[in-house]
Amino acid sequence: MPELPEVEVTRRSFADRIAGAHIVSASLGKPLRWPLGIDCAALAGRQVLGVRRRGKYLLLDLSEGLLLLHLGMSGSLRFAGPGEAPLGAAGAHDHFDLQTTQGLLRLHDPRRFGAVVYVPGEDDALARKLLDHLGMEPLEDSFSLEAFRRGLAASRSPIKQLLLSGSVVVGVGNIYASEVLFLSRIHPARPARDIGPRKVRALHEAIRAVLALAVEQGGTTLRDFSAANGMEGHFQLQARVYGRDGQPCTHCSRPIRLMRQGQRSTYYCVHCQAA
DNA sequence: CATGTTACCTGGTCGC
DNA sequence: TGCGACCAGGTAACAT
Structure with a gap:
């Protein structure tokens, strides 16, 4: 959750x-x-x-x-x-x-x-x-573009799985990984080291923006998540791709696709996130 | 070494 | 209504 x-x-x-x-x-x-x-x-x-x-x-x-x-x-x-x-x-x-x-x-x-x-x-x-092995904190200043770029350059893993691993940057789980890759228009299976500098910058910014916004929104409540005071989250209302298999992309209207990466669901737009 | 797969556990949903 | 298969927000341990 x-x-x-x-x-x-x-x-x-x-x-x-x-x-x-x-x-x-x-x-x-x-x-x-x-x-x-x-x-x-x-x-x-x-x-x-x-x-x-x-x-x-x-x-x-x-x-x-x-x-x-x-x-x-x-x-x-x-x-x-x-x-x-x-x-x-x-x-x-x-x-x-x-x-x-x-x-x-x-x-x-x-x-x-x-x-x-x-x-x-x-x-x-x-x-x-x-x-000790945890990556950078995405909402701290220490999460610099340069350090992020170095982290991606060191890995051949598909970017979605590298994000999930937490080895470069922590906290991006299965929902937010799909969201930030959509916003930065990167195909989830693209090897991390092959992502161009402009898209790395876009991804870096998307991670910061999406996580910060999600915190503001009280998180995501899909089923039963609530904070310690009982408050539910609302970020799910603005998810662009997660859980939207078959529904139209908010950008190009083509259907959102669902694929499997390492036993986890990844949602993405084939058109907006071209390989 | 880096990367991919399995296991942990319960409950909800879907198709038959 | 019941039953099996499959899915779910994570990640350490293991296999390759």
Whole structure:
């Protein structure tokens, strides 16, 4: 479900409310992708200093160590502070509860591809394994055109798959990959290194613009995504190609095509995104 | 090494 | 209505 915009919208929807809170208790439901790595009881008493994001990971900085959260394909968080409607008893797909002095944070994740991992510090082996290989942050100034150009030039992979891999730039998932390639008029199967400088520039700009707009729109809600405050996203209303198989291209009116790349669906316009 | 494939898990949808 | 096949927003681990 969640690509960078959904994760960032989720972060913003509870970061301020949980910052400064002390953990009262934590509990786990069914196993997620990895073990928590610490006894739930040992988390009690620690303070949540803040919430950061790296790629599609959320990092809860604690007074001692940090909690690394990933929403996988179907995860979402919910946070209810005092005076808000309580979240109630954990349901069949609620797999992590963090009760704090400022509210309850709950992870809901039917497919359980998500993760909650305690790491003692940033130099922890697991944290490094998960975070160190990640590419540039698309909404940071460090995501320069020149660095992006170098990243693409180093790969023969089809551009769609290179974007999905996150090795050059993080956060562009299956929906936004199709969207940014449409906007920059690049064929999804084109080898990254063969993309001309003007199109690289257009793609760089599209990534920044689309992700920023999607964050503004509250992300994309296809089925059940909502931020930690329950708000749904609206970006799906302006998707140009994703999920529009057979419908007319907004630019040339020819039908949008669906193709498979590495077991994932790619939507594109054969005419506007010529090979 | 870079690149392509598999596996993880549940639920919804579609065709028969 | 039931059942199987296939699809879904991610990504580490493995195979080639």
